[in-house]
Amino acid sequence: MPDDLGLPVDAETALAGAPPGHKDELRLWLxxxxxxxxIEAEIRRRLRLEFGTTLPRFDLLAQLDRAPGGLTLGEVSRRMMVSNGNVTGLAARxxxxxxxxxRTSPADRRAQTLRLTPRGRREFARQSRAHEGWIxxxxxxxxxEERAALHRLLGRAKASVRAGLEGEAP
Structure with a gap:
């Protein structure tokens, strides 16, 4: 939704002028x-400009960097929370x-394991250093102190959400 100048307005800003009665939880979520x-939009922009890549490609490389022995397509798709088809296309490119x-998985000849090549490891290290600096x-x-407090509070919020999903009191 645009503002009076035609600029896009995020949901939180749009809610700021709403009448009372909106729950604090909704405002927090927004x-x-x-x-x-x-943050995500800026990281996507910088990855595109600096490395000619996308966030999903960066994320796939990050998953493989964390698993030097490799991951199956199914493991990658679960970790990235995307379909096998999405991973298959990214992996092919x-x-x-x-x-x-x-490589064919030694445990299951029907499954394929993905691993970073030495070149991929070097490229991901380069991108990862830049990503860390951008954040x-x-x-x-x-x-x-503010970052530490925010990290702690977000940890509590994460636990509250998980408890809510499991039907427990936080």
């Missing part, structure tokens, strides 16, 4: 969502570029 969307390799830059306006 604040979290707005922060996530702002990354394989063509020499960043990952596919630090975007959150630099928070003092160390």
């Amino acid at each position: 604040r979290l969502l707005t922060c996530t969307n702002l 990354l394989e063509e570029e020499g960043l990952i390799e596919r 630090a830059e975007l959150l630099a306006g928070l003092a160390e």
Whole structure:
């Protein structure tokens, strides 16, 4: 939804002028969502400009970096929370570029294991260093104590959500 100047307005800003009665929980969720969307959009932009890549490609490389022995397509799709088809397409393009390799799983000859190639490991290390710097830059306006407090409170919020999903009191 645009504002009076025609600029897009996020859901949190749109809610700011709403009449009382909106729950604090909704406002909190919208604040979290707005922060996530702002950061993600900037990371996507920088990955595209600096490395000519996308966030899903970066995420797939990150998953494989955390699993030096490799992961099956199914494991990658579960970790990334996307369909096997999405992973298959990403993997094919990354394989063509020499960043990952596919091998038949020794445990199940029907399954394919994906692993970073040495070139892929170097490229991901380069992208990862930049990504870490970008995140630090975007959150630099928070003092160390504020970051620690926010991290702790978000941990409690995560536990509350999980408990709510499991039907337990937080």
